[in-house]
Amino acid sequence: MVTTEIKLNPNTKKLSLIGFSGxxxxxxxxxxxxxGAAAVGYEVNxxxxxxxxxxxxxxxxxxxxxxxxxxxxxxxxxxxxxxxxVSRLNFGGISPKIxxxxxxxxxxxxxxxxxxxxxxxxxxxxACEMAMQILGIQKTDLIPEVKDVIGVASFLKIADGGQxxxx
Amino acid sequence: MANYKLDITKEHCPMTFVKTKIxxxxxxxxxxxxxxxxxxxxxxxxxxxxxxxxxxxxxxxxANVKGTHTVVFQK
Numbered sequence: 661m662v663t664t665e666i667k668l669n670p671n672t673k674k675l676s677l678i679g680f681s682g683x684x685x686x687x688x689x690x691x692x693x694x695x696g697a698a699a700v701g702y703e704v705n706x707x708x709x710x711x712x713x714x715x716x717x718x719x720x721x722x723x724x725x726x727x728x729x730x731x732x733x734x735x736x737x738x739x740x741x742x743x744x745x746v747s748r749l750n751f752g753g754i755s756p757k758i759x760x761x762x763x764x765x766x767x768x769x770x771x772x773x774x775x776x777x778x779x780x781x782x783x784x785x786x787a788c789e790m791a792m793q794i795l796g797i798q799k800t801d802l803i804p805e806v807k808d809v810i811g812v813a814s815f816l817k818i819a820d821g822g823q824x825x826x827x
Numbered sequence: 828m829a830n831y832k833l834d835i836t837k838e839h840c841p842m843t844f845v846k847t848k849i850x851x852x853x854x855x856x857x858x859x860x861x862x863x864x865x866x867x868x869x870x871x872x873x874x875x876x877x878x879x880x881x882x883x884x885x886x887x888x889x890a891n892v893k894g895t896h897t898v899v900f901q902k
Contacts, residue, residue, distance in 0.1 A: 692840070692841050693841075695841045695842075695844075695845050696840060696841030696844055698845075699844035699845045699847070699848040699876070700848075700876035701876060701879055701880045766839070767837050767838065767839065768839050769839070769841070769842045769845075773842075774841075777841075777842070777845045780845075780849060781845065
């Protein structure tokens with residue numbers, strides 16, 4: 661993995677994305693926009709909430725989370741990056757596998773490659789405190805690139821002065 | 828001063844930009860990076876976005892394979 665330090669110009673434009681969906685296809689769109697923007701010089705801030713948190717869990721498969729029965733059940737059903745379903749025509753989880761095959765075959769970056777690129781590009785990852793509380797997710801359950809666990813007010817402050825999209 | 832090369836002709840958006848950005852970020856003052864890229868979006872936007880980030884475009888030339896170009900950037 662490349663570990664180059666990428667410094668931002670102080671006049672950089674800003675893009676902030678709210679990652680609500682844990683769907684494979686929406687996560688691909690989310691990370692494509694994020695990495696593309698960072699690569700052309702934007703400051704990029706990613707705020708993961710609810711199902712979007714699946715994209716930044718350390719355990720990428722299905723795994724129980726938290727201490728309560730319900731949070732554990734949710735953790736297993738939600739899963740992580742590797743078990744993300746597509747938003748349409750999922751066919752019991754076969755479609756994401758077909759998508760990954762087609763992406764590799766056409767030399768298009770896979771979801772995992774896009775996430776790795778986002779880390780290399782020093783994109784800012786934030787996790788939603790409220791959603792983590794409900795779902796029993798701890799900061800230690802998330803990838804170490806997550807800069808902070810924040811609420812709406814902090815996110816709005818971070819996103820201020822740039823463009824914001826909800827995916 | 829060092830001269831580097833990068834081939835992004837087989838890449839697609841956003842990796843055309845991502846790989847160029849990562850390689851450009853390794854350059855020291857005076858170093859150059861020669862990027863081999865295809866017509867269309869990469870040729871239109873990779874030089875533009877890189878100059879916006881403070882890199883100089885020294886040259887843009889047609890490459891041997893039809894539809895490809897070499898762009899030389901300098902920090």
